[in-house]
Amino acid sequence: MARLFSQPAQGLSPAGVFTAPGGQRFRFGPWRREPSAGHLVPLGGLVDGLSALAATDHLQGLGYKEIFTSALTLHERDPFLSLGYEVDQELTLLKRPLGLAVSPLKKPRPRPLRRSDNPQVLLIDALSFDAFWRFDAASIYEAKRATPQARQRVFCEDRQAVAYAVTGAGLTDGFIQRLAVHPDHRGQGLGSQLLDDGLRWLQRKGLAHAWVNTQPQNEPALLLYRKAGFVDCSGGLAVLKRVIHEEST
Template sequence: VPTDQPLHWDSSGVRIRTSSRRGSEAYLRPTRSSKKLRSDEIRAALEVLALNGVKSVFTSAIGQPEQSFFMSLGFEVHEELLLLSNDLSMHVPKPGRATRRALRSDRAHILDIDTSAFPRFWQFDTAGLSEAIKATPSSRVRVNADLPPQGFAITGRAGRQGFLQRLAVHPTHQGGGLGRSLVADALSWLQKRRATDVLVNTQLGNLTALGLYESMGFTRQSKGLAVLRWDVSE
């Protein structure tokens, strides 16, 4: 039955939610490897979304095995992303600016920063922010120590693998070292928890972010990621 309320469910090896801002769009994130996904179950989920008024479904940033699986179901590449890695056995720089743990009262500021820093497609809504924080077994959100927050970073860890899930600085405060401090803080936290390396992805054209990451020891990986898109047939 079609509904105006956002849909959110986790089954068949995927986590799906509709956008609270753009109800005709939905986002799908695999929670198991492509070898354990079933085509018939994914097709059934797509049919449910279409019946609820969804016109386009976007995957999270996925690797090549998952890309092949979803492309066999009619998904197409929406945007390719660079994947970078940093070896945490190396020296980690100290943050040049103070940071602190983000509070629940900071959420509105964090969403405002995110909206200001990213193009429309990449902007978090409340559900997207929560999903990014919960994407790994262990995570934390940091902001600059000043009030109100002007930048934030979401860092996650799964075993020895670290992830820089999100980094954003409000455009009016970019270039002052805040992004570098948030990355340094994230690397230090992961290193103290014995993560061996950290991954981050960024858009091909985001030269500012790419320059920051590479200046802090990240190196480009040969195999990148991609966001795929599936559109309802008219």
């Protein structure tokens, strides 16, 4: 059974929630700027093979030519790998106890992100990440609603956003969903201040840990997170991909 969030313009596939026969739920929709590619996101709990198959068949029936999963841990990948999915992208996963101290608050402080900031935020994102990982406007919205609560902050210069962060709060843990600084403004400590702002917010909510992931080759980001007390988790994360062939069932 599928519940649609929306029916996009002609030629694009819908987005919504699919419920497998066993009750496992998946969010689905187009993969960012690629309407022929589907994005499949398990919603809570480990996925069994039959549920993964049902969700894959559902997206194939919608006309997607390839399917990308969300970033999965080592244990979450097995049912998808058994269906012919392959590792497409790998990420380093890091974790930090929120009981650790955070650097003292500095000025100036970041302000809340406004809708009018979105064009500049998207530019910062495009300059900070490889094409596969770049956000579009829908991705920023998805990052905000990925957790029950979210905090979006920006640093500005001459009324233009130069750095931004999205931090999410779950029921027990928090997540640094996104953090990027314009190349012309790096080395000024803006990334550290945005990270500390998010960590303080998560601490005030009494959460246990903060999680973040980034590309293994993103050395500046890894240095930033490790200096802030994050440690690498074994196995990391991986986005899996399956190409849909006409004869697939």
